[in-house]
Amino acid sequence: MAHNPVSSLRRPLIEGRRSLRQLTDDIMRPLTEGVTRRWWIAFFGSLIVLLIGACAIGYQVSTGIGVWGLNRTVGWAFDITNFVFWVGIGHAGTLISAILFLFRQKWRTSINRSAEAMTLFAVMCAGVFPIIHMGRPWVGFWFLPYPNSRGPLWVNFRSPLLWDVFAISTYFTVSAVFWYVGLVPDLATIRDRLKNGLKRTIFKVLAFGWTGSNRTWSRYETLYLLLAGLATPLVLSVHTIVSMDFATSVIPGWHTTIFPPYFVAGAVFSGFAMVLTLLIIARVVMGFEHIITIRHLENMAKVIIVTGSLVGLAYGTEFFIAWFSGSKYERFTFINRAFGPFAWAYWIMVSCNVISPQLLWFKKLRTSPLALFALSLVVNVGMWFERFVIIVTSLHRDFLPSSWATYSPTKIEVFTFIGSFGLFFTLFLLFVRVLPVISIGEVKGVLSFGRGHAQTDHGAKS
Amino acid sequence: MSTQVIGYFDSEEGLLHATRDARRAGLTIVDAFTPYAVHGLDDAMGLRRSRLPWVCFLAGITGGTFAMSFQIWSSASSWALNVGGKPFASLPAFVPVTFEVTVLSAALASAFAFFARSRLFPGKTAAVLQRVTDDRFALVLGSEDNRAAAFLKHAGALEVQVP
Numbered sequence: 001m002a003h004n005p006v007s008s009l010r011r012p013l014i015e016g017r018r019s020l021r022q023l024t025d026d027i028m029r030p031l032t033e034g035v036t037r038r039w040w041i042a043f044f045g046s047l048i049v050l051l052i053g054a055c056a057i058g059y060q061v062s063t064g065i066g067v068w069g070l071n072r073t074v075g076w077a078f079d080i081t082n083f084v085f086w087v088g089i090g091h092a093g094t095l096i097s098a099i100l101f102l103f104r105q106k107w108r109t110s111i112n113r114s115a116e117a118m119t120l121f122a123v124m125c126a127g128v129f130p131i132i133h134m135g136r137p138w139v140g141f142w143f144l145p146y147p148n149s150r151g152p153l154w155v156n157f158r159s160p161l162l163w164d165v166f167a168i169s170t171y172f173t174v175s176a177v178f179w180y181v182g183l184v185p186d187l188a189t190i191r192d193r194l195k196n197g198l199k200r201t202i203f204k205v206l207a208f209g210w211t212g213s214n215r216t217w218s219r220y221e222t223l224y225l226l227l228a229g230l231a232t233p234l235v236l237s238v239h240t241i242v243s244m245d246f247a248t249s250v251i252p253g254w255h256t257t258i259f260p261p262y263f264v265a266g267a268v269f270s271g272f273a274m275v276l277t278l279l280i281i282a283r284v285v286m287g288f289e290h291i292i293t294i295r296h297l298e299n300m301a302k303v304i305i306v307t308g309s310l311v312g313l314a315y316g317t318e319f320f321i322a323w324f325s326g327s328k329y330e331r332f333t334f335i336n337r338a339f340g341p342f343a344w345a346y347w348i349m350v351s352c353n354v355i356s357p358q359l360l361w362f363k364k365l366r367t368s369p370l371a372l373f374a375l376s377l378v379v380n381v382g383m384w385f386e387r388f389v390i391i392v393t394s395l396h397r398d399f400l401p402s403s404w405a406t407y408s409p410t411k412i413e414v415f416t417f418i419g420s421f422g423l424f425f426t427l428f429l430l431f432v433r434v435l436p437v438i439s440i441g442e443v444k445g446v447l448s449f450g451r452g453h454a455q456t457d458h459g460a461k462s
Numbered sequence: 463m464s465t466q467v468i469g470y471f472d473s474e475e476g477l478l479h480a481t482r483d484a485r486r487a488g489l490t491i492v493d494a495f496t497p498y499a500v501h502g503l504d505d506a507m508g509l510r511r512s513r514l515p516w517v518c519f520l521a522g523i524t525g526g527t528f529a530m531s532f533q534i535w536s537s538a539s540s541w542a543l544n545v546g547g548k549p550f551a552s553l554p555a556f557v558p559v560t561f562e563v564t565v566l567s568a569a570l571a572s573a574f575a576f577f578a579r580s581r582l583f584p585g586k587t588a589a590v591l592q593r594v595t596d597d598r599f600a601l602v603l604g605s606e607d608n609r610a611a612a613f614l615k616h617a618g619a620l621e622v623q624v625p
Contacts, residue, residue: 019597020497020596020597021596021597024596024597145532145536151541152540152541153541153543154536154537154540154541154543156537156543156545157533157536157537157552157555157556157559158537158545158548158552158555158556159545160558162559163558163559163562166558166559166562166563167558167562170562170563170565170566173566173569173570174565174566174569177569177570177573178569181573181576184582185497185498185595188590188595189497189595189596191595192590192593192595192596193596204585204587205584205585206584208577208582208583208584208585208586209581209582209583209585209586209587209588210582210588210595211495211588211589211590211591211594211595212495212496212497212590212591212594212595213493213494213495214493214494214495214496214500214503214504214507214509215493215509215580216580216582217496217499217500217503218503218504218509218512219512219514219576219579219580220499220576220580221499222511222512222514222515223512223514223572223573223576226514226515226518226568226569226572227569227572227573230518230565230568230569230572231569233561233565234562234565237558237561237562237565241558244558441497441498441499442498444497444498445498445499445500445501448474
């Protein structure tokens with residue numbers, strides 16, 4: 001065995017020696033074994049939270065959005081904060097599935113499926129908020145440029161809010177296609193494992209008649225590369241456009257050119273924190289510690305350090321430019337942010353987003369699931385506050401002191417926000433129950449990675 | 463049906479070697495079946511590069527052109543509405559929607575083209591070889607050449623089947 005090249009750069013991605021068949025067994029276990037008690041508890045918990053949110057939404061739609069704490073000065077607050085928060089979380093999924101694929105980061109294979117699913121669910125949660133904000137969600141289709149009897153009066157293509165409609169719906173559609181294309185071979189694997197029955201029939205329909213033919217695999221790889229290439233600029237465009245909702249306005253604190261890259265970095269930062277939160281639980285509960293290893297967690301922690309530092313740099317740059325620009329409104333807004341009535345929110349944001357991720361420079365913390373879990377929650381909280389600070393502090397004291405106001409959320413707003421977590425976790429729990437959480441086909445492809453093609457032991461080259 | 467011979471292998475290397483040798487020996491390679499995308503198998507089988515990038519490119523160009531022209535037509539011609547004194551054909555403001563529609567059309571067209579060309583559709587009944595979506599690798603050769611079965615056995619196939 002002395003000739004077997006073992007380098008630290010080529011550590012195996014999957015721990016332990018597993019045959020292809022064992023891997024299929026491992027990944028399919030949650031689907032074939034009965035539902036555990038813990039799953040039911042988690043599922044009903046999420047469902048109750050979702051119902052609370054649904055009641056809150058029902059109430060505000062039937063009563064009108066006057067039930068929110070908004071006023072003439074602060075016209076956007078909880079709703080848009082939650083929208084930006086959830087869209088941002090989705091970005092990590094696309095980064096893992098598309099950008100890391102283009103960079104040939106093979107470790108992504110263990111986590112891309114669940115991260116992409118998280119993207120879809122997060123975008124669904126995000127979509128809820130602008131739709132309720134319309135006040136009359138049943139005429140939401142007015143946002144689409146369709147020939148109508150009002151002229152036809154077209155939508156205003158110069159408005160960033162309309163760009164959002166296109167960006168978010170394209171993002172959702174392309175992410176869903178990308179995710180499903182990735183699922184097809186795995187659905188076929190499951191179909192061929194199942195005995196006859198209803199389950200098999202469902203998987204047969206979903207698997208599209210996949211046979212594993214290499215002529216199809218060859219085209220499939222091309223398609224996958226194309227979709228990754230399309231999703232990469234798409235994901236950057238989505239949060240860029242979301243940031244333009246703010247940056248194209250004239251409000252001090254919003255009207256800055258730094259917003260697009262700053263928002264994209266923040267989105268990836270918060271998204272990776274959410275992936276960590278979910279996967280640290282999932283790998284233990286579902287027994288995937290050998291597939292989603294400490295190394296995967298550590299790599300994600302490294303992305304969090306980079307994006308967290310970018311976000312910190314953006315905070316600093318904003319402050320510097322506010323002073324350097326000489327605009328007194330801009331200066332006032334930033335001093336008001338850090339020392340005004342919402343200073344508490346600002347300093348929560350800074351300590352969660354700038355200071356806490358710097359702890360990840362310590363390898364001990366990066367490789368401890370418990371520490372990572374705690375830090376990921378802290379980052380999630382911090383990134384929610386970032387959006388809250390940007391939106392509310394910029395609006396509540398703008399040019400005219402006579403129009404200054406303050407804002408506090410009503411119970412309905414809080415319940416709607418909490419309810420969106422219910423929706424997110426309900427969907428995620430259903431996903432882990434009915435579909436393979438790890439990409440079977442892709443993990444098999446990297447099984448021999450770092451093992452010098454020693455997939456089956458008969459090839460020992462000593 | 464007995465125009466084909468199927469050889470089953472238990473590793474991707476076994477399949478790769480057999481495929482390369484079969485091609486060198488001048489046997490007809492009908493197809494190979496694998497549980498995951500095997501690197502290098504396309505070259506071993508001598509497959510052409512997929513033309514999907516063309517579909518993607520043309521659909522993207524079409525979608526983008528359509529989006530841009532539609533925005534100009536609806537904002538400057540069909541019902542020109544003065545919004546804050548901005549030009550009717552505000553080209554920079556039309557870039558985001560043009561970009562999104564380009565990506566959307568390119569992605570959807572590529573995916574549809576892939577499923578159509580590979581003849582995959584929901585509920586299709588496929589004859590799947592044993593265990594090839596799990597842990598077996600199969601090489602299917604044309605049996606008009608009667609060397610095929612012997613070749614597969616010699617190449618280390620676990621099992622050789624004549625369907």
